Amino acid sequence: MSRHARRAVGAALQVIGAAALVWLVLAHGACAPAPESSASAQPQPPEQPEEFVPIAELPPEEQLPAAPLLVTAYAFVWAVSLVYMWSIWRRLATVEKELAEVARRTQDQQRSL
């Protein structure tokens, strides 16, 4: 290869390298997220507390009413106790009816002997 030809190839490689560098810079700029135009453009999430906060100091929208939970707990104790008592009473009535029937049959058998 002649001296002129080598210079021409070297110049061409420099142009191609510079073009590739420009293309990479532009491509990176297009993929990067757009900078925010202003802080007020999008709503900011509320700040989360970083330490224990007593329930009474929480904002009202984050507080659950306690009274329904308390009343439900007390009512459940009453309800489950009453249902269980009714269940025992019903089972006892069935067994005592069966007991009377078997006792009558036993007496009948003894009389027949």
Added chain:
Amino acid sequence: MDTTARPALGRRLFPVYAALALVLFVTAPFVIAWAPFEATMGLVQKIFYFHVPAWWIMFLSVFICGFASALYLFKGKGSADRLAVAAAELAVLFGLIGLVTGPLWARKSWGVWWQWDVRVTTALILEMTFIAYLLLRAYGGPGSERLAAGLALFGVLNVPFVYVSVDIWRTIHPATSVVPTLVLPMGLAFWWCVAAYVVLYLMLLEARTRLEEQRARVDELYLALED
């Protein structure tokens, strides 16, 4: 069988238990309302007065079931077996109260209904052990009484783990040191509810044991009829 040798004292005391339980449970909300609010949890902490005694009675019932099961296994006492069934059913009942009132309290104070915390999980396992006991008695067929008695002894061994779990492992559940440190009005409300639960338990245990003994009498009469 010794079904006819039923002590009449329990039957005579039944109306007394019923009246006392009614009075204690009806007046309990007034005593609880009089107790001061806890500083960080507020009103929802008052579920404590129904929740903790329910678990204490559950543990008591498990111990009675375990003791009666041991008597049945080693001495062959039929009356002990009948007491064990009654106590097992009541253990499930009071465990259910504890498992329902606990999440109602947790929803407000922890922010979740349920947490796979060591105390809560071991308590659930204890409840399931006694549900398994009742299922075994109901569907296990002949001889299931002895298997169920063995299961009850296993359940008793679980109780100390449930109780001390909050003191041994890292947990968000309150520790066992809460009750001794209650101020007087809170302590009064707490022990009032404990008394209410104890009387209710004695009443239900009496009725449930009676049911089991009447069933044993029916079986006894059927056997006599066949002979």
